[in-house]
Amino acid sequence: MFQSRVLRSAFQVVPRCAPRARFAPRRQPQFTPRSFSTTPFRLEKDENGEEHDSATTAGQPGESGDHEGQFARTDETVRVEYPEEEDLPRSAPVQGRGGRLRTLASFSLEGRVGVVTGGARGLGLVMAQALVTSGADVALVDMNRVEAVHSAEQLIQNFRNENPGVKRLPKVTAHFCDVSSPTSVNDCIAEIIKTHGKIDNLVTSAGFTENYNAISYPYDRMQKLWSVNVDGTYLFAVGVARHLLERQSPGSIVFIGSMSGAIVNVPQPQAPYNAAKAAVRHLAASLAVEWAHAGIRVNCISPGYMLTALTKKILDDNPDLKKQWTSLIPQGKMGRPEDLMGAVTFLASDASLYVTGADLRVDGGYTNT
Ligand SMILES: NC(=O)c1ccc[n+]([C@@H]2O[C@H](COP(=O)([O-])OP(=O)(O)OC[C@H]3O[C@@H](n4cnc5c(N)ncnc54)[C@H](O)[C@@H]3O)[C@@H](O)[C@H]2O)c1
Numbered sequence: 001m002f003q004s005r006v007l008r009s010a011f012q013v014v015p016r017c018a019p020r021a022r023f024a025p026r027r028q029p030q031f032t033p034r035s036f037s038t039t040p041f042r043l044e045k046d047e048n049g050e051e052h053d054s055a056t057t058a059g060q061p062g063e064s065g066d067h068e069g070q071f072a073r074t075d076e077t078v079r080v081e082y083p084e085e086e087d088l089p090r091s092a093p094v095q096g097r098g099g100r101l102r103t104l105a106s107f108s109l110e111g112r113v114g115v116v117t118g119g120a121r122g123l124g125l126v127m128a129q130a131l132v133t134s135g136a137d138v139a140l141v142d143m144n145r146v147e148a149v150h151s152a153e154q155l156i157q158n159f160r161n162e163n164p165g166v167k168r169l170p171k172v173t174a175h176f177c178d179v180s181s182p183t184s185v186n187d188c189i190a191e192i193i194k195t196h197g198k199i200d201n202l203v204t205s206a207g208f209t210e211n212y213n214a215i216s217y218p219y220d221r222m223q224k225l226w227s228v229n230v231d232g233t234y235l236f237a238v239g240v241a242r243h244l245l246e247r248q249s250p251g252s253i254v255f256i257g258s259m260s261g262a263i264v265n266v267p268q269p270q271a272p273y274n275a276a277k278a279a280v281r282h283l284a285a286s287l288a289v290e291w292a293h294a295g296i297r298v299n300c301i302s303p304g305y306m307l308t309a310l311t312k313k314i315l316d317d318n319p320d321l322k323k324q325w326t327s328l329i330p331q332g333k334m335g336r337p338e339d340l341m342g343a344v345t346f347l348a349s350d351a352s353l354y355v356t357g358a359d360l361r362v363d364g365g366y367t368n369t
Contacts, residue, residue, distance in 0.1 A: 126340065209260075255300045330364060
């Protein structure tokens with residue numbers, strides 16, 4: 001993607017300086033005498049609690065030390081541009097997630113056709129694997145056609161290895177689409193229906209993040225980010241819902257949002273991404289209400305920090321970020337793509353028939369603190 005881009009992939013964290021030092025130079029030790037017209041409310045100190053006043057709104061910024069707010073700030077020196085395709089390693093299906101353990105029949109997706117956008121790689125690929133393992137045929141949709149074809153073959157091979165002697169192999173196909181283009185989305189949905197006969201489930205994982213501080217975020221890149229993350233989710237959902245309504249068939253749609261749609265994770269600045277994922281989350285709720293009468297459910301999964309090819313590369317280049325990220329996660333660990341397999345199967349299947357408009361956070365507890 002971004003073929004026309006001049007900038008190549010770049011992950012950089014400019015050496016850090018204390019945010020406090022940049023934004024709030026240490027103030028003069030002397031307070032300005034109070035006056036009715038200029039005195040800020042925070043200078044109203046409680047005489048009995050002076051020792052702790054500096055840590056309240058009575059204190060000036062930085063008065064109780066440089067630590068103030070330091071774990072809750074974005075750091076504008078963290079800058080990450082989404083890399084070119086060839087700079088990201090391939091993803092592979094995870095091993096050992098198939099097999100024959102008994103589970104609830106309502107989790108089965110036998111006879112269903114699922115579509116996964118962004119399914120060539122990363123979270124999308126592993127969630128597609130969860131659908132295949134649960135009995136569905138799957139269409140992988142991606143801008144990277146070559147990678148999608150490779151991943152489709154891998155999914156079938158993986159299924160064969162984990163289910164020796166199985167009579168019917170799943171049908172897994174690869175389809176090109178730029179999810180931000182209405183024409184491309186409509187053509188792609190028509191191609192999938194022609195190939196598979198129908199669509200029952202949709203998972204929208206096509207999306208990406210970049211990190212720039214808001215002041216210097218290039219406008220064209222911001223538009224691209226929103227068009228893939230928000231428009232792409234909307235366009236695919238509407239296309240699949242239209243098909244389900246025409247078929248008068250129930251279905252389940254799962255949007256991949258992010259914990260960043262509910263909270264502002266730090267330190268990397270990413271205001272447009274956060275806003276895009278908030279839109280995705282609320283779009284799920286809104287469409288859930290709009291299509292509930294037709295038995296079409298729409299839910300959102302909001303992952304926390306998951307170790308994919310992209311996040312791995314970011315952390316390889318910025319080891320400091322790993323410590324900061326994991327120190328803010330109650331479970332203390334990042335998630336793996338396979339940690340989404342159960343969540344997506346639950347929401348796609350009849351196990352969640354009475355769940356719609358929900359946001360399922362899979363984030364190690366990040367958004368609880
Ligand atoms: N990795 C994480 O930690 C994390 C956390 C929270 C949310 N998410 C979200 O999960 C989703 C998947 O993330 P990932 O880490 O697997 O990313 P990834 O880059 O590994 O995979 C994204 C896939 O989407 C495809 N894609 C990008 N733009 C597209 C377009 N316009 N049309 C069609 N396909 C397109 C890419 O080719 C790629 O195959 C994204 O929406 C991301 O925002 C990821």
